[in-house]
Amino acid sequence: MKFFHIADVHLGAAPDVGCSWSTERKDEIWDTFRKLISKVKAEKIDLLLIAGDLFHGQPLVRELKEVNYLFTTIPDTKVVLIAGNHDFLKIDSHYQTFPWAENVLGLWSKDWSRVYLEDLDTYIYGLSYYSREIEEPLYQYIKPDTLRPEAVHILLGHGGDAKHIPLQPGALVDEGFDYVALGHIHKPEELIHNRAAYAGALEPIDRNDIGKHGFIRGKIEDGDVKIEFVPFAQGEYVVLDIPVDTQTTQTSLGELIRETIEEENRKDAIWKIHLVGKRAADMEFRTELYMGYGKIIQIEDFTKPDYDLEELKEQYKGSLIEEYIHAFEDAPKLPVNEKALEYGLWAMLETKG
Ligand SMILES: [Mn+2]
Structure with missing residues (x-):
C-alpha cells in the first residue's frame, strides 16, 4: 500500500502580508496543493x-468545492482528513455538511472514531478539533484494534504542544499503531523512524517556517512501514549570514547584500538576513534601507562593536568608563555580560558626546 501524508497546507493563508510577494505566495499554496494531487494520480497512491489545517481558517463552501473537485480527479485514492486547530469545526462549519466525493472520508467526530478501508485492510483513527485549543492528551485514549493485528492501523493526529493535544509518539507506537501521521508542527520531522512523523507544512506559511517543506511518501508491505520526506514546496525561508567588519559602511553593506543575493541565485528564497561580525565601534547600520534589495522579509543585526578596551581604559582613566570596563574583566565570559559591557559602554560613550 502506497500513501502520501500531508499536513498544514493552510489553504487561504497569505504569508508575509504587506510584502510585494504576498499574493504570489497565497497562490503558490493553492498551486502546490494542486500539484500534490497530480502527483498522487501519477504515482497511483x-x-x-x-x-489537519488543510485550511488556514474556516473554509468557505466554494473553497471546499475547489478541494473536492481535486479529490474527484483521484477516484482510486482514498482521502482521509481531520480538522485541525485553524480549520476547527465551528458549529456552522461546512466540513461536515459538504457533499464530499465518495473517496473522501472525514473523521469529523470530537471523540475519536475510525474508518476502515476494506481494499487496503487498513483502519485509520482520529478526531477533529472543535475549538482552537485542546489541552487534554486525547490521543493516549485511542487504542488500535488488537483483534486484527494483521490489518494496518494508522493514527491521524494534529497537535503535540501543551495547548494542542500533547502527545508521546513512542507510547502511541507501543500501543500498536503501525504509523502515526501528524500535523500542526510546521517543521517536518521523523519522530520515530518509519513509525511516527510530522509531514510539516506543505509550503512554509510564515517566516518562522525555515528550511525545506514538502510531504511524506510512505509504503506499507507485510506490516513493514517505510517513509521518506519529499521536498515539494515552491518557496523557502532561508537564513543568510552577511559578514561585517570594521571597514563596512552603510553603502558597502548594501552592495554586499545585493551581490550575495544575486550570487545565491535562488528564485524560491525569501531571505532572513543576519548581519554578523564586528562593526566599527561608532557604526550603526540602518537595516531598513536594504529591505527592497530582494525578497527580504527580515534583517537582524547581530554585529558587535569593535571596542578597544585597553585603549578606552587609557583614554578614560579615572572615570566611570574605566571602572566599568574593569568591573567586567573578572566577570565570567557569558553572553549576558558581554552584552551588558557593550550596551553600557555604548551608553556612556554616547553621552560623552
Ligand atoms: Mn495546527
Missing part, C-alpha cells in the same frame, strides 16, 4: 492522509 492508494491513500492520502491529511493531518
Whole structure:
C-alpha cells in the first residue's frame, strides 16, 4: 500500500502580508496543493492522509468545492482528513455538511472514531478539533484494534504542544499503531523512524517556517512501514549570514547584500538576513534601507562593536568608563555580560558626546 501524508497546507493563508510577494505566495499554496494531487494520480497512491489545517481558517463552501473537485480527479485514492486547530469545526462549519466525493472520508467526530478501508485492510483513527485549543492528551485514549493485528492501523493526529493535544509518539507506537501521521508542527520531522512523523507544512506559511517543506511518501508491505520526506514546496525561508567588519559602511553593506543575493541565485528564497561580525565601534547600520534589495522579509543585526578596551581604559582613566570596563574583566565570559559591557559602554560613550 502506497500513501502520501500531508499536513498544514493552510489553504487561504497569505504569508508575509504587506510584502510585494504576498499574493504570489497565497497562490503558490493553492498551486502546490494542486500539484500534490497530480502527483498522487501519477504515482497511483492508494491513500492520502491529511493531518489537519488543510485550511488556514474556516473554509468557505466554494473553497471546499475547489478541494473536492481535486479529490474527484483521484477516484482510486482514498482521502482521509481531520480538522485541525485553524480549520476547527465551528458549529456552522461546512466540513461536515459538504457533499464530499465518495473517496473522501472525514473523521469529523470530537471523540475519536475510525474508518476502515476494506481494499487496503487498513483502519485509520482520529478526531477533529472543535475549538482552537485542546489541552487534554486525547490521543493516549485511542487504542488500535488488537483483534486484527494483521490489518494496518494508522493514527491521524494534529497537535503535540501543551495547548494542542500533547502527545508521546513512542507510547502511541507501543500501543500498536503501525504509523502515526501528524500535523500542526510546521517543521517536518521523523519522530520515530518509519513509525511516527510530522509531514510539516506543505509550503512554509510564515517566516518562522525555515528550511525545506514538502510531504511524506510512505509504503506499507507485510506490516513493514517505510517513509521518506519529499521536498515539494515552491518557496523557502532561508537564513543568510552577511559578514561585517570594521571597514563596512552603510553603502558597502548594501552592495554586499545585493551581490550575495544575486550570487545565491535562488528564485524560491525569501531571505532572513543576519548581519554578523564586528562593526566599527561608532557604526550603526540602518537595516531598513536594504529591505527592497530582494525578497527580504527580515534583517537582524547581530554585529558587535569593535571596542578597544585597553585603549578606552587609557583614554578614560579615572572615570566611570574605566571602572566599568574593569568591573567586567573578572566577570565570567557569558553572553549576558558581554552584552551588558557593550550596551553600557555604548551608553556612556554616547553621552560623552
Ligand atoms: Mn495546527
